[in-house]
Amino acid sequence: MEVTTTWYLVLSAVLFALGSFGLLVRRNPLVMFMCVELMLNAVNISFVAFSRSLRDLAGQTAVFFVLVVAAAEVVVGLSIVVALLRRNPTATVDDFAEMKG
Amino acid sequence: MMSLFAQVPVSTPEIQWFYLAPILILALGGVLLITLTSVAPVMRGRHISALFTVATGVLALAFLPFIAARLDGLVDPVAGQGGRPAVDLVSSALVVDHFTLWVSGLISVAVILVAVMLDGYLEREGFESPEWYALLLISASGGVILASAEDLIVTFLGLEILSIAVYVLAALHLRRSESQEAGFKYFILGALSSAIFLYGIAMVYGATGSTTLTGVAGSMTGRNAAGLSPAVDSSLVMVGIALMLIGFGFKVSAFPLHIWTPDVYQGSPTPIVGFMTSAVKVAAFGGMMRVFLVGFGGTFASDWRVLVLFMAGFTILFGSFLAIVQTNIKRTMAFSSIAHAGFMLVGLYAAASPVAIGDTGKRAVLFYLLAYTFMSIGTFAVISIVGKKGDGNHSIEAYRGLAKREPLLAMAFTVLLFGQVGAPFTAGFFAKFRVIAAAAQVERTEAYILAGVAMLGAAVGAYLYLRVVVAMFLDVQESPSTEMADSADETLALVEVRALEVPPATLAVVLLAAVVTLVLGIFPDIGSGALAEAALALVR
Amino acid sequence: MAQYLPVLALLLLGSGFAAINLVVSKLVSPSRPTEEKLAPYECGIVPGREPPHRFPVRFYLIAMLFIIFDIEIVFLYPWAVANAGLGRFGLVAILIFSALVFESFIYLISKGALDWGTLQVNRRLSPMVNEDRTVESTVRKVGLVGRFEEVESLKDALIDGNAATDSVPEQDGAAA
Numbered sequence: 001m002e003v004t005t006t007w008y009l010v011l012s013a014v015l016f017a018l019g020s021f022g023l024l025v026r027r028n029p030l031v032m033f034m035c036v037e038l039m040l041n042a043v044n045i046s047f048v049a050f051s052r053s054l055r056d057l058a059g060q061t062a063v064f065f066v067l068v069v070a071a072a073e074v075v076v077g078l079s080i081v082v083a084l085l086r087r088n089p090t091a092t093v094d095d096f097a098e099m100k101g
Numbered sequence: 102m103m104s105l106f107a108q109v110p111v112s113t114p115e116i117q118w119f120y121l122a123p124i125l126i127l128a129l130g131g132v133l134l135i136t137l138t139s140v141a142p143v144m145r146g147r148h149i150s151a152l153f154t155v156a157t158g159v160l161a162l163a164f165l166p167f168i169a170a171r172l173d174g175l176v177d178p179v180a181g182q183g184g185r186p187a188v189d190l191v192s193s194a195l196v197v198d199h200f201t202l203w204v205s206g207l208i209s210v211a212v213i214l215v216a217v218m219l220d221g222y223l224e225r226e227g228f229e230s231p232e233w234y235a236l237l238l239i240s241a242s243g244g245v246i247l248a249s250a251e252d253l254i255v256t257f258l259g260l261e262i263l264s265i266a267v268y269v270l271a272a273l274h275l276r277r278s279e280s281q282e283a284g285f286k287y288f289i290l291g292a293l294s295s296a297i298f299l300y301g302i303a304m305v306y307g308a309t310g311s312t313t314l315t316g317v318a319g320s321m322t323g324r325n326a327a328g329l330s331p332a333v334d335s336s337l338v339m340v341g342i343a344l345m346l347i348g349f350g351f352k353v354s355a356f357p358l359h360i361w362t363p364d365v366y367q368g369s370p371t372p373i374v375g376f377m378t379s380a381v382k383v384a385a386f387g388g389m390m391r392v393f394l395v396g397f398g399g400t401f402a403s404d405w406r407v408l409v410l411f412m413a414g415f416t417i418l419f420g421s422f423l424a425i426v427q428t429n430i431k432r433t434m435a436f437s438s439i440a441h442a443g444f445m446l447v448g449l450y451a452a453a454s455p456v457a458i459g460d461t462g463k464r465a466v467l468f469y470l471l472a473y474t475f476m477s478i479g480t481f482a483v484i485s486i487v488g489k490k491g492d493g494n495h496s497i498e499a500y501r502g503l504a505k506r507e508p509l510l511a512m513a514f515t516v517l518l519f520g521q522v523g524a525p526f527t528a529g530f531f532a533k534f535r536v537i538a539a540a541a542q543v544e545r546t547e548a549y550i551l552a553g554v555a556m557l558g559a560a561v562g563a564y565l566y567l568r569v570v571v572a573m574f575l576d577v578q579e580s581p582s583t584e585m586a587d588s589a590d591e592t593l594a595l596v597e598v599r600a601l602e603v604p605p606a607t608l609a610v611v612l613l614a615a616v617v618t619l620v621l622g623i624f625p626d627i628g629s630g631a632l633a634e635a636a637l638a639l640v641r
Numbered sequence: 642m643a644q645y646l647p648v649l650a651l652l653l654l655g656s657g658f659a660a661i662n663l664v665v666s667k668l669v670s671p672s673r674p675t676e677e678k679l680a681p682y683e684c685g686i687v688p689g690r691e692p693p694h695r696f697p698v699r700f701y702l703i704a705m706l707f708i709i710f711d712i713e714i715v716f717l718y719p720w721a722v723a724n725a726g727l728g729r730f731g732l733v734a735i736l737i738f739s740a741l742v743f744e745s746f747i748y749l750i751s752k753g754a755l756d757w758g759t760l761q762v763n764r765r766l767s768p769m770v771n772e773d774r775t776v777e778s779t780v781r782k783v784g785l786v787g788r789f790e791e792v793e794s795l796k797d798a799l800i801d802g803n804a805a806t807d808s809v810p811e812q813d814g815a816a817a
Contacts, residue, residue: 009307016300023293032289039296043303050307058312059303062254064715066299069261071712073292075705076265080272080284082701087278111723113730136744139751407645 008049015042029081033074040070114192119171121190121197122164123205124245127212130157131238138231150231151220157238158213165202165209169631172199187638189251193313196251203467203635204248204387207474211380212241214478214610219372221604222485226274226370226492233273237376240266244384248391253302253312256388260298260352263384264291267377271369277492283368290351290361298348304341305396308334314396321400335401342397342405346412349392352385353442356415363427366435367495371488374431375481378438379474386445386470390463394452394639406453407547413450414551416443417558424565430484431495433565437521438477440562444536445469447555450548451539452639458542463636465535471628472520472528472621479517479614482607483510489601503573510603511573513615518566520618523559528621533559702754713742 019039023032044063051059118125134153137144144150172186187198216234223229243262250256268291272284306312309320321338351358366374397405420440427433448469451462487503488494504511520527523534533555540552621627720727720735727734749755 012303016296019296020293023289029285029289036289036292036296039293040299043296043299046300046303046307050303054307054310056310058254059306062302062306062312064719065254065258067715068712069258069265069295071708072261072265073288073295075708076268077288077292078701078705080268080281080288083272083275084281084285087281111726111728111731113727132741132744135748139748404644 005049005053008045012042012045012049015039015045018042029084033077033081036073036077037070040066040073117188117190120168120188121195122168123161123209124195124242124249126157126161126164127209127238127245128242130154130160131235131242134231134238135235145229145231147224147229148220150229150234151216154216154234154238155213158209158216158241162206162209162213165206168197169199169202172197172202193315194252194255195246195249197249198638199631199634200387200391200467200636200638201245201249203631204383204470205245207383207470208241208244208248208380211376211383211474211478212237214482214614215372215376215379217606218375218478218482218485218610221607222370222372222492224604225490225602226276228273228275233270236266236270236273240264240270240376241380244380244387247384248387250388250391251314253305253314253317253392253396256392257295257299257302259384260348260388261295263381264295264352267373267381270373270376271365273373274370274492277368279368280370281368283365286361287365287369294348294351294358297344301341301344301346301348304337304344308337308341314392317396318399321397338397338401339404342393342401343408345392346405346408349385349389350412353382353389353445354416354439355412355442355446356419356439357412359416359419359439359442362439363432363435366438367429367431371431371481371485371492374434375478375485378434378477378481382438382442383470383474386449386466390449390452390466390639393449394459394463398453398639402453406450409446409450409453410547410551413443413446414554416440416446417555418443421558421562421565424562427565428497429495430487430497430500430569433497433569434477434480434484437562437565440558441469441473441477441521443558444533444555445473447540447551448536450551451536451543454543458539460633460636461535461542462539463639464632465532465539467632467635468535468625469532471632472532472618475614475617475621476517476520476529479513479611479618480521482610482614483514483517486510486603486607486611487601497569497572500569500572501575507601507603510608510611513611514573515570516615516618517611518570520615520622522563522566526619526622528618528625530622531625706749706754709742709745713739 016039019035019037019042022035022038026032026035044066047059047062047066051057051062130153134150134157137153138150144153172188175186175188187196189196215237219233219237223233240263243259243264243266245259247256247259247263250259268284268288271287272281274280302312305317309317311317311320347358350356351361354362366377369377393405417440420436420438420443424433424436424440427436445466448462448466452459452466454462484495485492487499503514516527520529523529523532537552537555540548540555716738717735720731724731
């Protein structure tokens, strides 16, 4: 059986769906981060697969930028989470509900 | 072994630094501010960071007329852009045209006003640190990049530079747990939406084989830069467009993606909310217009404009009706900002139409952005003053008797609120009138319905602003405000005791915003030349 | 707008299917809840409390710093490989990029993010923290190395009742 571009695209779609599902159902802030990372990297798989099937380098360059953006997001997100967990060390996302209305 | 490294020279793009000036000034201003305050303790003095930021914004603003003049003087504008002057920069990563300049101008003005407002705020709250200003500048540079990006990857980078800095700013009030909660919510939902946006880019890239907007647009009409036509999978493009619409919809807080807005606006430091409603919204709409009108404006316009139509209608209704039940002014204004985003989407719907109506729509959105930038910054400057130390005094009750205590502030606030209502002789009237008129010009049944919904929303929305106005002109509270939504009992007592301190600089921002609201309402054609040029620049 | 009809139909079908299933299972299935059945499923021994995870926040900081400099390589590596072809343009570009990354390093140093021991800010501001208590002195005091003279003088001071009141408070850090 030959592995075609479609396989990679399906893999990417599944990972993306897993990531977004995890982001919506998990209650641990750190796990939610990992889900964000999973989503971004799922997109990277798509980019590389398309780039290969189109024989065009733009998709692979995009991956570099996405990696950097992902790193920046992690740094910022982690610092916000650390600040939150310093107030309440066992906080889950359900505890971040001071504001409603 | 040597052959591995002996490569043919790569053709490198020529950098036209002059046209990049607004982005470079804003970004380097932020970096320089951080560096100077790190190495020179002198720079950490009071007001210096604010002055530096204002100077940077003014410098960026001052470059715009020169760039415009240089653009108009171009002998050979880039071909295939409707004959409008535009310059492709850094091998088609960015494009500078009159639309870019309009958006850059609005963002620079927002940076200047927010920096002035932030100075008084930080002094009151006791956080005199340069990071706030540096993040403001870097975020603004991301906004300019977003609005001038010619390549979808650069659009994504701009969007992220814009947002990541604002995530931090939202969480930066270290003594309020609401602020960190707001930062976290904004961050998680923002990261989700940017991942979805990125997936949309990947889909479009896969379908069209190009990430540049001209390449995308070209491949849809059966040709691209290389002359090849990859078999464009139109369903893949549609999925991509829908995903990107979600990404932009989040940033402008449009209907199904608006849920974060009230919480984030309530929790974030008030001047930063002013920045979010002005610069972030301007930049997001700028990027959205460029991507959707230039990139997907041809073949697929009739597909996505339906989605925009529904988004616009529901956004207006949700924003206007849910605002009524709020007791916290920041939440009220958050719903009002959702409603305003809906009105701008009405303009975008009209802008997706064929040429003549499309231009009216684009002009309407750009004018709306101009008016809303000033009105929202002024409004949040007042809210920031009334918030008192601790930034927690935000119930509508807190505005009772403001007209007696601070007549000037109350007058200016009344003008700004009437502007947001869309009362005649204010900028808001023409902003709303123009988007609704543009939608009515489309002359389709659904467009008439949308225009009707927009008028209904405007009428309902009037109630929420007038409620605040009435509170201001009522007597001082008979019963001490018991229903303060977001302050604990003990801080409530403290907040009550403290008098209202009005920093003169912040008051100046409020007055300026009110004056601009009035002037634009009486002479709505000021700057219409630049407005028309900016709108025309998006024709491809 | 006609092209969106299938989407609408799918939405209605999907939500209708879910709703019918929920209603039918509610009506048809017998409901005899017991306490054990209602408890969330857990594997193994039910944890009595959350495991303690006390981590100095510094480690998070170092991890974040690592990410910044880690990502720098993502751009440096392709540049190094393609350097010959890129020529002066590539060199200038990578120098600008490195300068910007290096700037974050300057900021970190000035914020004291790379200092261990007492926070620089606290050292400067708080009257509670002794100015002399640096990284070296703290380690030295904990580790008793080269402390014998101090201990001897402390003993002398204790023996000499008059001097004790003067000198003991100064040795606060050492005693702790």
